[in-house]
Amino acid sequence: MEQNTNSYRVEAVDRALILLALLAERGRLSVTEAGRELGVAPSTAHRLLATLCHRDFAVRGEDRVYRPGPQWLAAGTRQAPPLPDRMRPYLESLYGATNETVHLMVRSGTEVLFLDGIEGVRSLRVGLRIGVRMPAYRTSGGKAMLADLDPDAVDALHSGGLPPLPGERLRDLAALRRELDAVRRDGFGLNQDESEPGVTALGASVGLVDGQHVALAVALPTVRAGADGAKALADGLLRTCREARRDLVGSDGARRRGSPADVG
Known part of the structure; x- marks a missing residue:
């Protein structure tokens, strides 16, 4: 996914928003996929996804795959299931x-x-x-x-x-x-x-x-x-x-x- 190169952007926020967009588009996201899309190490992708989980914007399943969380769904970004x-x-x-x-x-x-x-x-x-x-x-x-x-x-x-x-x-x-x-x-x-x-x-x-x-x-x-x-x-x-x-x-x-x- 193309990343914003605007000089005023906050990198961590930009990356989190990209992950939210990917979750909305795909309905599921692994750490490996997230790292590849962001161009960062898996450990960095994992921290970002864990932060989204902490705020209920994502949930981590037993299969270690992340999906949209209750806060993301409640925001109305996905009127239909992924x-x-x-x-x-x-x-x-x-x-x-x-x-x-x-x-x-x-x-x-x-x-x-x-x-x-x-x-x-x-x-x-x-x-x-x-x-x-x-x-x-x-x-x-x-x-x-x-x-x-x-x-x-x-x-x-x-x-x-x-x-x-x-x-x-x-x-x-x-x-x-x-x-x-x-x-x-x-x-x-x-x-x-x-x-x-x-x-x-x-x-x-x-x-x-x-x-x-x-x-x-x-x-x-x-x-x-x-x-x-x-x-x-x-x-x-x-x-x-x-x-x-x-x-x-x-x-x-x-x-x-x-x-x-x-x-x-």
Whole structure:
């Protein structure tokens, strides 16, 4: 998150306000995430979060994750429950339907943030990525959210082209356009060994929830992702996203297209 560089700012107060904004946006925050966002040591992040807890602006759960406290909620900054809490039942439903690692992610510009997840229990499984940011075009859920946009809006977001990373399957905008056409046809994005070797993921867009562009994704080891397995995962994923869209997305529709400014 961008920090205020105004010369009149009080650094500790500024950092605390950034943490409050992150708690409101994400609904949960670990010490590691807080330190990374602030650019400070984990010990400094821990002291700041502990201070927020002392004044009831945050609470620390048994999982050592911090969430908005009663004072923060009473201030009216979140009229609805945090997005991860609203999406959690659908994340759990997707996990129950697939028995694989599942994630909730949101899009911000050309990136996605992994906001919440449930890790599979099989001995060979994909680990959680909560708090990780990645280029949207390298993730299944990111592709699904980009496919919600008009092609011109996608081009505008990537006006400088795609990063020249070695081994990328999608190396230019023409390849990305073809990929997103397939996503619009199939209803879900596919990531096969693109963000991590040996990992396959399928993601589908829910649409705009609380003003944020949201997707769900399921990830599994590539060795277990045969054609039949992928089809079953896709069915469960699309069904869960339809349910979330029906319950949470406004009448303007989940797959609203427009300019990049419309959705982050």
